[in-house]
Amino acid sequence: MTESFFDRLGEKLTRKMAQGISRRSMIAKAGSAAVVTSSLPLLPVQRAQAAQTQPAAVSDFDRRAQSTDPTKCDYWRHCAIDGVLCGCCGGGVHTCPPGTQPSPVSWIGTCRNPVDNRSYVIAYRDCCGRTLCNSSPDCHCNTEDRELPVYRPQANNDIIWCFGGSSAVYHCSTAALVGQAE
Amino acid sequence: MTGWFRRVSAMVVSVAVSSPVLAADPTPVLQAEQSDVAQLPAMGAHWVFPYTKTTAITIYDGDNGHVLGTIPATPLANNVIMPDRRRIYITETSWSxxxxxxxxxxxxQFDARTLERVRELALPPRALVGRKQQNFDVDANGKFGFIFDLSPASAVTVVDLSAFRVVRTVDIPGCALVFPWQSGGFSSLCGDGSLTNVAVGTDGKASVTHSKPFFSADGDPVYEQSLAERAKGDAYFITYSGKVMKAHLGPQPVIEPAWSIQQAAGQPAAGTGVQELAWRPGGTQPFAMSYYNHHLFALMHTGTYWTHKTAGTEVWELDTQAHRLVRRIDLPTPAKVVAVSQDQKPLLYANGENGNLMVIDLQSGKVLRNTHIDAGAMTVTPP
Structure with missing residues (x-):
């Protein structure tokens, strides 16, 4: 990975944010969205999408979602995940399995927690550098709440997000909580 | 063993060994064989190319269900069958x-009769994204191939297929996928609801235009798997809710007013409510078209908005010129992929969620086969 990749990514997204969001609104929303972060740096791709997140009505997925078993596709944070759950592969809901690397960038969903009825921004980060995890078919998910086509890449879950790591080979996907959506 | 038993046993063995010589058996002795390699006949209209497991495209004869051959293809691969049906191109990514x-x-490039890999060309990094035809396509005369790149900046690599060389890479910021024109260019869908249109001259130079927005990427996005009719340079852009917009592609695309799949079937147009139940399109390859009569085949299910990847329980056949429903076809198994042969006695194919390939005769409406083949997220038919 070279610096030019991050430079180009940052420039593109900064420009996109500048075009679409007022500065006051962007600072206020990005501030609240960045309350909780993982140990990884949040790249602009995440901040940009989080800032645009709107409160969501209750979807079919929301109505059926459960909050007890993160190794199932209907776990509430998995409302827009496409791939194999890392919790089925030796990792966890925000943990990559041994020997893999978390992707520096991710796609973003907004999911409703059935316990507190609040919506949260979720970073769907891929774990990379090993071939596809061989887990139970029950762990292969493809949910679609607020999932947009690849021409809106920040909200698309078909992309292999292993950009920028030492290997772009996909292994599994995590669903790290970023913060409460407004 | 007693002496008597030994004598009888020896006699039986002796008879068994000597009997072929004694009997006048007319059956000739089987001859040694030479190992050889099969070749395929000219590609038939009813051949079908589903992606199977995570390793291959398996070629089936839709008429009898026989496997004809295999082309290697990982989950990252895309393929195009050329209009002459003599060449098959695969875009692929691997690590040493x-x-x-x-x-x-x-x-x-594969030869369609021998399935031999004829030649390979190194490409700039492709988009590593779920399989769909719109990641890689060619123009109608087969001069140019267009390959979608995502690094994550968006671009398209243009390949001269005759010279077999990369002509150039064209940046398409904020846009994605390729919808080929009749010749000399392609259009891409953009996040602001517009099209970016890239003309590629015979000298390889590219010129880019932008259309006005014609859909809302936030409100009701156009499916990535919208259809392109190469021979005419037309596209059929279809939104998550089921609105169809025909477009004639070029430097200045002409986009016709939207019509609703549901209204064509005599139902209210579906909206975008997350609690609004309606018949809706869905799947990983939710649309196909018979280009001889421009009938659209859409995988449909009952659901709310945000069910755009949900498997269809029916295929709706729609006349895109009259904007009316022709018929609804019940599927034996919910399916995520629909494809159709391009002849005038068409077969409909559907990849079931359970890995089955369903083959339906559209003249009789009969399900010819429903067989488990580990069918995946995409199926291609000969042009």
Missing amino acids: LVDHGDRHDMLQ
Whole structure:
């Protein structure tokens, strides 16, 4: 990975944010969205999408979602995940399995927690550098709440997000909580 | 063993060994064989190319269900069958040491009769994204191939297929996918609801235009798997809710007013409510078209908005010129992929969620086969 990749990514997204969001609104929303972060740096791709997140009505997925078993596709944070759950592969809901690397960038969903009825921004980060995890078919998910086509890449879950790591080979996907959506 | 038993046994063995010589058996002795390799006949209209497991495209004869051959293809691959049906192109990505090492992005040309890999071309890094035809396509005369790149900046690599060389890479910021024109260019869908249109001259130079927005990427996005009719340079852009917009592609695309799949079937147009139950399109390859009569086949299910990847329980056949429903076809198994042969006695194919390939005769409406083949997220038919 070279610096030019991050430079180009940052420039593109900064420009996109500048075009679409007022500065006051962007600072206020990005501030609240960045309350909780993982140990990884949040790249602009995440901040940009989080800032645009709107409160969501209750979807079919929301109505059926459960909050007890993160190794199932209907776990509430998995409302827009496409791939194999890392919790089925030796990792966890925000943990990559041994020997893999978390992707520096991710796609973003907004999911409703059935316990507190609040919506949260979720970073769907891929774990990379090993071939596809061989887990139970029950762990292969493809949910679609607020999932947009690849021409809106920040909200698309078909992309292999292993950009920028030492290997772009996909292994599994995590669903790290970023913060409460407004 | 007693002496008597030994004598009888020896006699039986002797008779058994000598009897072929004694009997006048007319059956000739089987001859040694030479190992050889099969070749395929000219590609039939009813051949079908589903992606199977995570390793291959398996070629089936839709008329009898026989496997005809295999083309290697990982989940990252895309393929195009050329209009002459003599060449098959695969775009593929691999690493020198399986999960690490040097990355190789390649365009591979296969001979459609021998299935031999004829030549390979190194490409700039392709988009690593769920399979769909719109990641890689060619123009109608087969001069140019267009390959979608995402690094994550968006671009398209233009390949001269005759010279078999990369002509150039064209940046398409904020846009994605390729919808080929009749010749000399392609259009891409953009996040602001517009099209970016790229003309590629015979000298390889590219010129880019932008259309006005004609859909809302936030409100009701156009499916990535919208259809392109190469021979005419037309596209059929279809939104998550089921609105169809025909477009004639070029430097200045002409986009016709939207019509609703549901209204064509005598139902209210579906909206975008997350609690609004309606018949809706869905799947990983939710649309196909018979280009001889321009009938659209859409995988449909009952659901709310945000069910755009949900498997269809029916295929709706729609006349895109009259904007009316022709018929609804019940599927034996919910399906995520629909495809159709391009002859005038068409077969409909559907990849079931359970890995089955369903083959339906559209003249009789009969399900010819429903067989487990580990069918995946995409199926291609000969043009």
